[in-house]
Amino acid sequence: MFTRYFSVEEANACIPELEKILSQLQALLKEMEEKLWKLREAKELARRQGRPIDASTFLQEEAELDFLKIAAQGHIARIKEIGAILQDIGSGLVDFPMKLGDQEVMLCWRLGEPEILYFHGLTDGFAGRKPLPPGTAGPGKGTEGREGPGPGEPGGGKH
Template sequence: MVSGKNKGLTIMNAEAQRKLIFNPDEANLRLPLVRAIVKDIIALYENLHDRQERIEEIKNLPGSTTRDEDSVYSEELLQAELDIENDKEQLKTYEDELLELGVELEDPALGVVNFPTLREGKEVYLCWRLGEEEVGHWHSLDETYSDRRSLLEESIDNDDHNDMLM
């Protein structure tokens, strides 16, 4: 017999395996929240990149070594490294928020996300980038944002957009 605690884990695992399939209209309905999350991701990603560059600059300064506690930069290095770890955790939290919406982060620097969809019975991605008014492109699972094609040129199955177990 499954205990209440284990039963909850089984339900959570089943829900984690569930993958949403979107048609373009459904993806567009999620854009206000997705847009807000992606804006936060881009800002944090840029900040994270800047901090990593600053650490490299400090490490290359005369008198600076990563293991020398007497270095004039040791405290700044330690704080910068802690900040980077915190930023990475926050970035993961934002990515998890997108996943809860059924959306996959493709490129945190550009703000590109993918919405799973069906085209001719095969799973592909609807593709959106921050700054675009609506979802208007798609690409196959093994392609990226740079390979995307316009929805106006290709057809997406609008009838097969219900939840699908993967």
């Protein structure tokens, strides 16, 4: 079904770039919302004052919004180029197709999480995410090779 499947390690390697892209996308989205709100307010004020609201009246504001849309589309396209699937800009939710045995699943990552620790079925979405099975993640990551807490973790280190 998918053209590319990720290992946990491959998906984790994408996180630094995705963090940058998503942070930029979230900032663009916020700026777009603010500009759109101001534009709507300005158009409403002009309408109430009987001033014309034609294409040239708010040309600069409309052009700025178009520019922001194009920039956002470029960031979204970059996520697609990586092979990831952007689920939600606001929460920074991204999925990565993966084969778990012979089953297609999605590795599930959200902005702010240091690594991928969860997956879900193709139709389950974020609400159905589950911890990765032991042995799925790479050495020193996730759950593989972890029998208990390490030094510096609660319950870990020397006693």
